[in-house]
Amino acid sequence: MKVKGMFVHEQQLEQVMAEVGCLLFQAIVTDENGHDQLTIYIEKELGQLPPLS
Numbered sequence: 001m002k003v004k005g006m007f008v009h010e011q012q013l014e015q016v017m018a019e020v021g022c023l024l025f026q027a028i029v030t031d032e033n034g035h036d037q038l039t040i041y042i043e044k045e046l047g048q049l050p051p052l053s
Contacts, residue, residue: 008038017042 024043
């Protein structure tokens with residue numbers, strides 16, 4: 001997919017999300033008034049949330 005003139009590959013998203021412990025996610029790209037917007041929704045089990053720092 002292309003966001004703000006840059007290509008974002010599925011493998012890149014999977015790698016980054018795995019590094020932060022989010023294996024279940026959905027990425028959605030929308031055009032908001034001529035501006036690309038990437039929104040990532042994550043799903044985690046309640047007991048798997050990392051501690052807040």
